[in-house]
Amino acid sequence: MNQAESEASDLLRIRRLSKTYPGGFRALKTVDFTVRAGEIHALLGENGAGKSTLIKTITGITLRDDGEVWLDGREIHPRNGEEAQAAGIATVYQEVALLPNLSVAQNLFLGRQPTRFGLVREGEMGRRSRQLLQGFGLDIDVSAPLGEFSVAVQHIVAIARAVDLSAKVLILDEPTASLDAREVEVLFTVMRQLKSQGMGIVFVTHFLDQVHAICDRLTVLRNGGLVGERTVAGLPRMELVRMMLGRDLEAVETARSRSHRDTVVDRGAVPAVQAVGLGKHGAVAPFDMILREGEVLGLSGLLGSGRTETARLIFGVDRADQGELRVDGTSVRLLGPRDALRLGFGFCPEERKTEGIVAELSVRENIILALQARAGWLRPLSRKRQDEVADRFIKLLDIRPDDPDKPIGLLSGGNQQKAVLARWLATGPRVLILDEPTRGIDVGAHAEIIRLIRKLCDEGLALLVISSEVEEIVSYADRVTVLRDRHHVAELTGDEVTEQRVLTSIAAT
Amino acid sequence: MRRHLPVLVTTVVFLLGFLFCAIQYPNIASTRVVMNLFTDNAFLGILAVGMTFVIISGGIDLSVGSVIAFTTVFLALAIGNWGLSPGMAFVLVLGITALFGAAMGAIIHHFEVPPFIVTLAGMFLARGVAFLMSTESLPIDAALYQEVASFSIHLPGGGRLRIIGMMMLLVFLLGGIVLHYTRFGTNVFALGGGRTTTALMGVRVGRITVAIYMLSSLLAGLAGIVFSFYTASGYSLTGVGVELDTIAAVVIGGTLLSGGAGTMFGTFIGIMIQGLIQTYITFDGSLSSWWIKIVTGLLLFLFIVLQQLLTHLARRATTGAGEKDTQARP
């Protein structure tokens, strides 16, 4: 196929799309992306890769800084979701953007119900709804509230609404995240059918099996940049994982810096933290885990593999429904983060804005929050003590600007992350859990945080670090546990901790 | 079935309550008492129709009691002092109240101020204007008022269906049709299900919001007219606390106070339950009027807990679109 032909069959063509958010975070760096008519195109990448920003700029929810969006040979400039819909781009989000309290039929026809004398013709609407959904192989009571149906059905209703509004391109943003295997199959049937009708489908997912099962081509993004576009057929799984997580192949062979370490870990001693058959239904399958002081345990796996869920169980954010957690050999029952805090645990969550920082409060207050929580409300830290702690960590972690009284919401992501880290370091923890500590922060802060992880480990902390950056995790982890589909599938120790081995474990089917 | 459970419970509570009352005081089971229920609660019923729209859309209107007071005083002055015909005065007052509601809706939508605080200001404003117009109880003396008062349809058993009772039934009927069988009604439900989502689905959220509060105030104006028929006077202290009775009736009627679900029929039953409690206490004679408030509060508590439970169960059953989009916050 020559250049002209391939351009002709391009339904959606995106050229050099760029987006920098106020504050300087470059979410998209001159990304190209094409979708042909009658294909299912996977859009892949870890959190923060730029998938959501790409979708938002295509659908006009976020305005692009630069670049072109061509649909069906016409350049379009949608300024909101409605305009994108009118142009022919329909989007179905992971959180179904329909109304659970309305009936299925009302959801399908909201704003365009058939009426007679101002009254909605329920019968007619129901008939047309059933007809529409039958086209998707769905035979349900359309007068029942949407919320009573499974998420899969809700997704199909959302797709049906989008398609019925005459879409040329359908964007499915992680529709399968909360579906079981049977429901995924129903959804795939619908997708194949739409594909055969000549629609172009963008399919965002993090399940590689699904990419192989249904997609024709794929595009991978990483850190806001385009990694590449491939045809799915014949693409080795390993290659795909490497595109998503790794960096260039040549760089893989860099020496592990943890190989010559200063501290010696006593593997015979009672571990600081031990999980035995710990698990929670629907979150993560029962697993065993050992955390030793002076050691970094890395958790690796794709998004949605149960990494965060593991961390939340150990910190007591979610309560385990099976197994036990032992601290220094004694079984403990965590009823909440406060119990974990008392045991000397610390936890930097992945969702910095919603679970980490308290945006309205100052940097100082954010840093002393956990320390104060442990002391209890009756024993307030004196202002002098607060200033000391804040100043010490602002210096130690080089938090900028170094004004402890500035609301933390006004700081950059990297500095917010450092402040959350400082919050836990201030408590002098013995166990520290870091969920994606380097996500979405600038290069300088990135390197500093990795240095800090090493230093803390040398100081004798037990660290549990979650990261999508494989080359990063192997550079500091003593052991790496690999997760796949909510199961702990492999534990690599010693010389096994290489990028190659981690990637193989993630990719294995 | 779950979606009809609240209104079903309400109906069963009402029927059981009625049975209980009728066994104790057989006179209660007469058309006379039932018709009096209609007459005595006519203004409350009309208010509740408007409130049902507001609450289903996820809002609240605290100004309705004050709007009643304003309306009765306005009518008394317009007919008694300014020499307007009752019909003219009605048109005028309904126009004013509708505009008033529209203004509140516009502020709620455009400035993203929580409804309860805007309608709170509206409550002060309407009551204050009523006070300023007159602090005295003014009799309304018009031929129309006497005709309305004297007209009634006689029912077997001594019951009299009066005009204001008929008006309430008519408003409930029309309100039910608009809420359940028009695009506007569906949009009201949609708004209560999630404001952002509704906007994403292409509904003009602003217009609907303005219309909802306009309707509520308009009906409060109508309730004021009905109240003036009922008392043949205008007084700026009427309707104090009526907004609470109305909200209670709507919630007891099975409407979700957080919005998104409810029925007009349920609200009607909610009004009837409140009327029934009042009637029972009147019949009993030894019970005091404050039990109305306590029992209403208790019912309110039970229904809110029941709804909380149902919402919780529903959320557990399915995720996905089960969560409402959260309100924008600064």
Added chain:
Amino acid sequence: MSIVLPRKGSAQIGAFILILLINWLVSPQFFDLRLQDGRLFGSLVDVFNRGAPVMLLAMGMVLVIATRGIDLSVGAVMAISGAVAATLADSHSIVICLGAALGVGLLCGLWNGILVAVLRIQPIVATLILMVAGRGIAQLITEGRIVTFTSRDLAWFGGGSLFGVPAPVVLAVVALVVALALVRGTALGLMIEATGANAEASRLAGIDTRLMTVAVYMWCGFCASLAGVIVAADILGADANNAGLWLELDAILAVVIGGPSLFGGRFSLVLAVLGGLIIQAMNTGILLSGYPPELNLVIKATVVLVVLLLQTPRLIAFKDRLFRGTR
């Protein structure tokens, strides 16, 4: 402990002074003070004296609003505690009488707090229950009558004085000092602000957000009951129908005037109390000027709207600044 007024309070202080000056123009004797029977009298004293209940309610409400809540039941709680105090005043010692009245307030707060924090019912809905039922309970206690009492101990809370300062003012000031000591002298203030600003992050940082929520509703109930006792003591009786009627609205208004946000987070006790004083100063001003007191409601409504609309662009700007750069 710092009782330093934040710089952001300058608008409120300015407004208060302006209203006082207007009052002075309307009534030249406004600032006159005279000592009579060992108690200060005068219009200015009146502003503080009459404003004490609203000041107390504002102190309670501001903490509730800081956790993103609202308490609609304060007026009803005032009626209940007033009824309890008046009923017990002549038959029991002042300690028992006061303890019962304030205890009832704490209990009401506990009820609201449990509904909000444990049953997770929206605050406006949860407190509505007590708002509806509370007045009925108060009437149940007074059996529908206006219960009068003669106890001079209780009467002191309304009409007494300490070093010439009217007792309600003393009580309000003491409550404010206690509140400031509790909130700024301990870590409660920080924890409440954190809970209101980001409950999930606060929970993950180890703060007992549930306890904080219950605590603020209990404090609010306590303040309301103290206000109820003052009002009952002032009129030497409890009127279950009218005690505290509409005062919940004044309390919310006071917080709106004094506080930066209705959406939780940062709060200032002093500014909320100042908001209460501003409302009372307006009331007094209208009274002095000879305008019908009914004008009060219209003015309050206008003030609420103006303050809110003034806040709106600020809210939006703040929102933009805060969430800039988020994905």
